Amino acid sequence: MTNLGDLEVFTKVVATGRMSLAGKLLGFSPAVVSKRIKRLEDRLGARLLQRTTRQMTLTEAGRGFYERVINILAGIEEAEFYISGRASDLSGMLRLSAPTSFGRMHVAPHLKGFMDGHPNVVVELTLNDGFSNLIVEGYDLAIRVGELSDSSLIARRLAPVRRILCASPDYIAANGAPMTIADLQSHHCLPSQNGDPWKLVGPSGGFVVRPEGALITNSSEVVREAAIAGIGIALRSTWDVGEELRTGRLVRVLPEVEGSHNITVSAVYPSRHFLPSKVRVFIDYLVNVYGPSPYWDREHVRRSSSNGFPPAPLVS
16 A cells, blocks of 8 residues: 555645655655655556656646545545544645735735634735646645636636726826727727737627727736726726726726626636635635625726716626
8 A cells, every 4th residue: 555655745746846845844855755756656657757957747647646646635634633523623734826916905805814713724825917737836726817718627606707998087088988889999998918808798799809009018907007097998807996996096988888797706726526624614715705796896886977877886
């Protein structure tokens, strides 16, 4: 039977991406870690890790083995909690990643509530706008905003996302408000940071607009600030500009039009069969914080008076 300690060493190497760091966390030297990985590979008769001078990646066999091993180790941990009567006493490291803006605005402010309730859990939050490889980079889960396409991950919806067209009152005063989609061609539109076209939905159905403007950036926050500064019209999520809409720093344009309804805030994680308690509890916590109607959509916002619409709630 395979030594369970070797399995723990293997999963820690995959999670950290480095034998030296895995050894440090486990109290072993890099040589001992390497020896135990080789022993595991020899017993299995398969190469689990592809090692080069610059990086270490999972082989196809290693990836499948890892997905099954983490379920085994998590199950053992859960069984130990059950026997010791500590099933609700979460502990250990919870590693998660989130998009920069959403993480700063709607994950970080809520960490205290979770950590106060589970003082033995250490939370490591990494903010980045790329899609992290959860297995290779060792994350327990990731918060993602968008349409999910990676079928190798399990996703749980945390909240709906509404995206609206908006601009500053100064921009509207100087350039007027578009009254139809066709009018956007004569306005300064701010392309998204990834260059994707705007997928919009209106009374007549769905359509695509390819915005063109004088500003190009790889930062979503720059697009947001440019809209507030009056540079042009932007397609923004209400979780991102809710406060500006409430205070009037931004107003909606073409209020009958919104972004695609297929966008969501989701928690994604790699395990198909077993979800560690700390991950499940944290996801449940965020679901409760956001609610079916997220707090950023619950208050009334101003609509541009130049469109002829009175103030209206974001939630229909």
